Amino acid sequence: MAERVNADPAIVRWGRRMNETFMVEVGETQYLITVVAGRIEKVERGPFVMRSWRFAIRASAEHWEKFWRDPPPPGWHDLFALLRRGEVAFEGDQRVLMSHLLYLKLVFASLRAK
Amino acid sequence: MRIEPIIGRYAHIELEGREHRVYFEEAGEGIPLLCLHTAGSDARQYRAVLNDAEITRRFRVVAFDMPWHGKSSPPAGWDKEEDYRLTTERYTGMIMSVARALGLERPVVMGCSIGGRIVLELALKHARELRALIGLQSGAFVERYYDPAWLDHPEVHGGRACGAVAYGLMSPLSPPSEVWETVWHYMQGGPGVFTGDLHFYQLEGDVRERIGAIDTSVCPLYLLTGEYDYSASPRDTQAVMDRVQGAKFSIMKGLGHFPMSENPEAFLDYLRPVLQEIHES
Numbered sequence: 001m002a003e004r005v006n007a008d009p010a011i012v013r014w015g016r017r018m019n020e021t022f023m024v025e026v027g028e029t030q031y032l033i034t035v036v037a038g039r040i041e042k043v044e045r046g047p048f049v050m051r052s053w054r055f056a057i058r059a060s061a062e063h064w065e066k067f068w069r070d071p072p073p074p075g076w077h078d079l080f081a082l083l084r085r086g087e088v089a090f091e092g093d094q095r096v097l098m099s100h101l102l103y104l105k106l107v108f109a110s111l112r113a114k
Numbered sequence: 115m116r117i118e119p120i121i122g123r124y125a126h127i128e129l130e131g132r133e134h135r136v137y138f139e140e141a142g143e144g145i146p147l148l149c150l151h152t153a154g155s156d157a158r159q160y161r162a163v164l165n166d167a168e169i170t171r172r173f174r175v176v177a178f179d180m181p182w183h184g185k186s187s188p189p190a191g192w193d194k195e196e197d198y199r200l201t202t203e204r205y206t207g208m209i210m211s212v213a214r215a216l217g218l219e220r221p222v223v224m225g226c227s228i229g230g231r232i233v234l235e236l237a238l239k240h241a242r243e244l245r246a247l248i249g250l251q252s253g254a255f256v257e258r259y260y261d262p263a264w265l266d267h268p269e270v271h272g273g274r275a276c277g278a279v280a281y282g283l284m285s286p287l288s289p290p291s292e293v294w295e296t297v298w299h300y301m302q303g304g305p306g307v308f309t310g311d312l313h314f315y316q317l318e319g320d321v322r323e324r325i326g327a328i329d330t331s332v333c334p335l336y337l338l339t340g341e342y343d344y345s346a347s348p349r350d351t352q353a354v355m356d357r358v359q360g361a362k363f364s365i366m367k368g369l370g371h372f373p374m375s376e377n378p379e380a381f382l383d384y385l386r387p388v389l390q391e392i393h394e395s
Contacts, residue, residue: 014274071286074342078282081344084259098264099271102278109286 001033002040004110011110012038015103020096023053027061038103055092057104063087070112079105120164122185127215129181129189129208136212137185138178142170145245145393146218149177150209150229152251152372153200153315154265154276154308155299156184159226162378168386172393173222178212182307184299197266198310202319205232210240222392224248227346227371228315233335234325234354241333246392248336248385251343251371253350254322254357256315266306273301276308283371285342288380296375330360334395336388337361340369362388 005011015038024031030046032053059067059082066076075081079101082088090097097104122139139157141164149160157177164175179186182198192198209232213221222245225233230252237247265275280300284293300308328335335358339351348365355363366373366384373381 074285075344075347077286077342078344080260080279080282084344086259094261094264095267095269098267098275099269102274102281105278105282 001043001107001111005040005107008110011103011106014038014106015100018100018103020054020100021052022092022097023056023058025056025058026064029061040107053092055090055094055097057088057090057097059088067108068112072112079108118161118165119170120161124185125178125212125215127211129211130204132189132191134181134189135187136178136181138176138212138216139164140174140176141165142173142175144172144174146213146221147173147175147389148209148213148218148221148223149175149374150223150225150232151177151180151183152227152229153311154183154303155280155296155372155375156180156186156302158184158299159296159372159375161375162382163374163385166382169382169389173389174218176216176218176221180208182304182310188304197306200228200311200314202232202235202314205314205319206235206239209236210243220245222246222248222389224250226250226374228311228319230337230346231315231319231321234321234328235319237328237330237333237335237358238321238324241329244333246334246336246395248338248388249351249354250338250373251340251346251351252337252354253346254325254354255320256345256350258316262309262312262316265312266309272303272305272308276303277301279308280372283343283345284376285340285368285370287342287368288370288376292378293376296372299375325354326357328358328361330358334392335361337363338366338373338384338388339363340366340371340373342368342370345371 018035021034032044034042120139120141125136151159156179160177182188230249233247233249277297277300339348
């Protein structure tokens with residue numbers, strides 16, 4: 001993730017004011033992603049003990065796998081597409097998530113197999 | 115240099131007893147075709163239809179910015195009022211008033227998303243005054259799956275958040291230049307306008323119980339839905355088809371929620387045969 005995002009100024013620009021740590025859950029596996037000025041500073045793999053995060057985005061491994069196909073199938077191509085299906089959960093500070101929504105969508109889409 | 119044949123003008127039109135300055139664009143001659151943009155955006159979405167010589171040879175294409183959207187202002191005194199909110203009655207009245215004011219006689223009305231919804235209402239209430247209806251991304255109702263209050267929040271940049279919502283509704287196969295043009299329109303919306311439109315789309319404008327009464331023998335109804343749309347998905351349009359006899363439905367391969375704007379070329383391939391059929395009837 002860090003490699004793909006940090007190499008793409010068109011993604012970094014939308015996260016320029018983002019300095020946060022958020023959680024991504026892929027099934028049972030937890031990741032903490034730290035963003036500094038739009039660059040992915042750190043990707044840590046859990047399990048974690050008493051760590052803080054601003055918001056979490058959780059979905060099953062199977063659903064992420066569909067989301068990350070290139071091209072993704074219809075209805076699996078966007079975080080909000082998963083939200084309408086009820087296949088993703090947004091937790092924590094929704095304000096921060098919504099403030100950086102475009103950046104986050106681009107970050108997740110950048111992981112698609114190329 | 116290339117200058118497009120589209121002409122944009124301002125009309126002063128009375129809506130709900132108040133004067134409104136409404137911006138509209140038009141091109142072509144023939145059967146009037148009135149185009150309705152999506153929630154929180156404006157008539158620039160129809161730039162390709164307005165620029166298509168094959169269509170404008172036989173159709174007078176008109177696309178207006180709804181009040182509060184694009185270059186149409188809110189009515190004077192808006193600063194002293196409550197939040198902008200779109201309702202079925204307000205939307206229907208606006209469309210019929212604009213059509214009358216611009217002298218569009220028995221127009222074809224084509225709308226997308228909220229426009230695709232109101233087309234169903236027009237089929238119920240104004241079928242005899244209209245030549246045909248084209249619903250793009252039509253669904254009878256969409257239940258709330260995110261909270262649109264975040265799109266109108268002092269600590270969230272409205273332009274960025276609205277742009278992000280629109281971005282995801284498009285197909286990953288659409289050309290990036292047209293996708294980002296569409297995103298930009300959303301980024302330019304006024305505070306609370308997208309949210310106000312979604313009041314109609316996600317709460318008030320539920321036509322599920324009534325669409326069975328649509329009579330397509332009075333006014334033909336065409337439904338075109340992009341397969342990548344998850345807001346008004348092909349399944350939602352199919353649910354309309356199951357209730358409305360005689361409507362015609364095509365799924366647009368590889369397109370998302372804003373077909374006319376996110377991938378104009380692919381969309382026109384679906385629209386032209388529909389307009390051909392309307393022209394011949």
